[in-house]
Amino acid sequence: MSSPENLAPAQPRGAVLDCDVLVVGAGIVGLSTAYAVTRAAPGTRVVVLEKEGAPALHQTGRNSGVIHSGIYYRPGSLKARYATGGAAELVKFCAAHDVPHEVTGKLIVAVDRSELPRLHALVQRGRENGIPVRELGPAQLREYEPHVRGVAAIHVGTTGVCDFTAVARTLGRLAEEGGAALRYGAEVAAVDRRAGRGVAVRTADGSVLRARALVNCAGLHCDRVARLAGDEPGMRIVPFRGEYFALAEERADLVRGLVYPVPDPAFPFLGVHLTRGIDGGVHIGPNAVPALAREGYAPTTLRPRELAGVLAYPGAWHLARRHWRYGAGEVHRSLSRHAFTAAVRRLLPEVTSGDLRPAPAGVRAQAVLPDGTLVDDFLFAESPHTVHVLNAPSPAATASLPIGREVAARVLAAMAH
Template structure:
C-alpha cells in the first residue's frame, strides 16, 4: 500500500499534524499508524488537561512561539467543533521571599511573550482568587484554561476519517527503510510512503534511530503521580493554583488543577519512570532503565540533581510528604482529603552531552520528520506544531 504521507502515533501531535496536512493538501493520501487500539492512549490521554498560556517559556523558543499560536488555534478548533473548554485562569503563587525574583522573571516573560492583562497580586489579592491559598505574592494569568485533550483527539479522529485519512491501529512500527520511497514495516504489514512523520512520544527516540544512526537525544521517561480531592473538599480550590517553578525543572512542583469534569487534581510529583509506559509505581523494564542510565546526558542530570530526584521519590512513597508539599500552597489540606488519582508518563528528551532538552525538537532529513521532543505544552501547541510540520513538508517538496 502506497501513501503520500504517513504519520506514526495517534497522540495529539500526530493527529494534529495529519489534520493540518490534510487541510493544506486535500488530495494527499494520508495514513496514521498507531500501536494501540485507540487514539490518545499515552501522554495525551493522561495529562493534566491545561490549556497553557505560554507565560513560562523562553521568548522566541519553539515552545513560546508554538504555545501562543497553538493556544489560539486550539480555542478556534474547539469553538468550531463544539469541544468543551473553560478559560478559567490560574494563579502562580510565591510562598517565600526567595521565590520573588523568579516570580518577577515569569511576569516579565509573560509580557515578552505577548500575554495581556497579567496581574501582580499581593497576599490579600491572592485570597480574592483562591481564599484557601497561602502566599506572599502572585500572578493572575487570565488566559489559562482547562480541557480534556482526549475530547480534542476524538474530534480530530472523526474529522480525519471523514476526510479520507486511513488509520491502522494495533500496529507497531518496527523498522523503516529509506529508499526512493520509504518503507515502513509494522508488526503486521508493510507500507510505502513518500513522506514520513513520526510523533511517537515516549518511543520517539526508538523510532528516530530506525533512520538516524547517531541520534543525539534519548527519551527519559518521568512518571507524574496525582491525587484527587474528595468531592466534599473540592471547594478548597476554585481554579488552578501553581507554585513558582524551578527553572531547572519547570515540570516539577505540585499544583492544584480543577479539571473540566469538576474533579480537582493535586500533584504531580515526577519520578524517573523505570518503564517508558509504566504507569504503576512498581512497573519496570530493564532495557528502558539501561537505556536511560547509560546515556551520558542523563548521568549528568543524576549527578547534578540527585537530591531533587530523591525528594520526588520520597513524595511518591510517602503520602505525608506529598501532603506537606501541598500544604505549602493550601495549609488546611489534610491527608484524608485526598484519594489517589492516576499517573502520566512524560517523554523528556535528554541530549547526549548536555542534559534535559527544554525546547521542542523536530529532526528532519530527506522527507522524514521525527518529533523528538514534544513535552508540555505540546498538547496546547499541537495544532501549531502540526501547522509547522505541514509547512515544512510542503516547502521541501
Template sequence: MRYAVIGGGIVGLATAHELRRVHPGAAVTVVEKEAGWGAHQTGHNSGVIHAGVYYAPGSLKAELCRAGRRSMLDFCAEHDIPFQVCGKLIVATDEAELPRLHALHERARANDLEVRLITPEEAREYEPEVACVAALHVAATGIVNFGTVCARLAELLEKSGADMRTGERVIGIRSATADGPVTVQTTRGELQADVLINCAGLHADRIARMAGVHPPARIVPFRGEYYELRPERRGLVRGLIYPVPDPQFPFLGVHLTKMIDGSVHAGPNAVLALAREGYGWSRIRPGDLLDAATYSGLWRLGRRHWRYGASEVGRSLSKRRFAASLARLVPAIGPDDLVKAEAGVRAQAIRPDGSLVDDFLIARQGRQVHVLNAPSPAATSSLEIAKHIVAGLPA
C-alpha cells in the same frame, strides 16, 4: 503524495489533520500501536490549555504555545468540545521566591501575555484558601479534556478519508535514499510512503534511529503521579494554583488543577520511570531500564540534581509528604483529603552532557520529520506544531 504519520497522540493526529486540510488529495495514513488514540502522554495530562508564561521568548514553545492556545480554543468552540478559560495563579509562598516570581512576570510580558502581579489579598479573591506572599495572575489559562480533542480529530480524519490504523506497531523502516520514499514495516505488513512524520512520543528517538536518523538527545521517561481531592473537598480550589517553578527543571512542581469535569487534581511530581510506559513502580521493562541506566546523559543529570531526585522519590512514596507540598499552596489540604489518581509519563529528551532539551525539538532529514521532544505545552500547541511541520514538507 503519500504521508505516513507514526503516533496517534494529539500531535500526530493534529499533523495528519493539517495534512488533509492543506493537501486534500494526498494519501494520509496514521499508525498507532495502541488500541485507541491519545493513550499515553495526551491521555494522562492535567488538561491545561497553557498561556505560555514559562517559555523563553523567541523559542518554539513560546511562539507555538501562544498561537496554539488561540487555535485550540477556536477548535473546541467550532466542534462543541467543552472548555473553560478559568485563569490561574502562580504563587510565591515565601519571600525567597519573589525574585523568581518577578522574573516570571518579566518573561510573560516579553512573550506579550496579559499577566498581573497581585497581593495576597487579591489572590484570595480568586482562591480564598490560598497562602502566598504574592502571586501572578494569568487570565488566559484554560482547561479542556485533550482526549476529547483527540477523539474529534480522529473522527474528522476518518471522515476525510485518512487511513487510520490502531493496534499496529512499527517494527522497521527502510529507505533507498535520504530523499526517496520509505517503506514502513509494521506488525500487519508494509506501508509505502513518500514522506514520514514521526510523532511517536515516548518512542520517538527509537523510531528516528530505526529510520537511520541519529537524534541529538535520548528520551528518558519521568513519571508524574497525581492525587485528586475528595469530592467533598473540591471547594478548596476554584481554578488552577501553581507554585513558582525552579528554572533548573522543565517540571512545574506539584500544583492544583480544576479539571473540566469538576474534579480537582493534585500533582504531578517527577520520578524516573522504570519503563517508557511505566505508570507505576511495579511496571518494569528491563530493556527500557537498561536503555536509561546505560545512558551517560542521565548519569550526568543525576549527579547534578540527586537531591532534587531524592526528594521527588520521597514524595512518591509518602502521601503525607505529597500533601505537605500541596499545603504550602492551600494550608487546609491534608493527607485525608487526597485519593490516588492516574499517573502520567513525560517523554523528556536529555542530551549526552546531561542537559535537558527545554524546547520542542523537531528534526528534518530529507523527506522525514522527527518530533523528538514535545512535552508540555505540546497538547496546547498541537495544532500549531502541526502547521509548523506541514509548512516545511514537500507537496
C-alpha cells in the same frame, strides 16, 4: 524490533505507493499533523499508524488537561510562540467543535518572600510573550482562592482547561474527513529508507506500507523510531512518571480554579499544582520521578530492556549527578504520602493526607542530550523522506495545532524535493 535489513526495498522502481505520508503515532501531535497535511494539500494520501487500539492513550490522555498560556517559556522559543498562539487557537477550535473546555485563568503563587524575584521575573517574561498578567497581593489572592496561602501572586487570564482526548479524537475525525486513514493496532517494527525511493514500514503483524515520506510522532518512543529509520537523533527519551492525587469530592471546594507554585527555572517540570479540571474534580500534582519503563504508569511497572537503555545512556548519569538533590526530593514525596501532603500544604494549608485520593499517573517523554541537558524546547529533525518530532511534552497539547502545521509544512516540503 526487527532489523530494517529484513524489509524489502522501500520503493522499487515502478512500485505502487500505499500513501504519500505515513504518520507514526496517534497522539494529539500526530493527529494534528495528519489534519494539517489534509488541509494544506488536499488529495495527499495520509495514513496514521498507532500501536494502541485507540488514540491519545499516553501523554495526550494522561495529563492535567491545562491549556497553558505560554508564560514560562523563553521569549522567541518555539514553546513560547506556539503555546501563546496555540492556546487562543485551541479555545476557538474547542468552541467550534463542541469540545469541553473553559478559560479559567490561573494563579502562580509565591508562598514566601524568597520566591518574589522569580515571580517578578515571570511577570516580565509574560509581558515579553504578550500575555496579560495581573500582580496580586495577599488580599487579592484570597479573593480568587480563599483557601490558598501566599505572600503574592500573579493572575494569568488566558489559561484554561479542556478535554485533550476529545480534542485528539476530533482532529482524527477531521483528518479522516480530509481523506486520511487511521490504523490502530499497527506497531512499527521496521523502517527502510533509501535515497530517492521513499520509505517502507513494516508493522508488527507483518504488513508493509510504502510512502513518499514518514513523520515520526511516536512520543515516548520517538528516539527509537528515529533509529529504526537509520537516524541518530542526538538525544534519548528519559521517561519521568508524573504522579497525581485527587482531592476528595467533599473537599473539592477548597480549590476554585488553577493554582501553581513559582517553578524552579532549571527544570521543565512546574511543581505540584492544583487543577480544577473540566469535570469539576481537583487534581494535585504531578510529582516527577524516573519511570522504570517508557510506559511506566505504575511504580511497579518495569521493562528491563528499556531501563537498561536509560542506564547505559551517559546523559542519564550526567543528569542524575547534576540534579540529584532535586530528584531525591521528588522520590521522597513519591514514597511518602506525608511528604507529598507537606508540599501541597505550602499552597493549601487546610489539606490533610486523608483528603488525597490516588489518581492516574502520566509519563513525560523528556528528551535528554548526551551531556545531561534537559531539552527545554520543542525539537524537530529532518532527514531524507523523514521528519522526526523528538521533544514534544507539555505544552505540546496546548500547541498541537501550530505544531501540526509546522510538521506538515516540513514533510510537504520534503516531498517536493
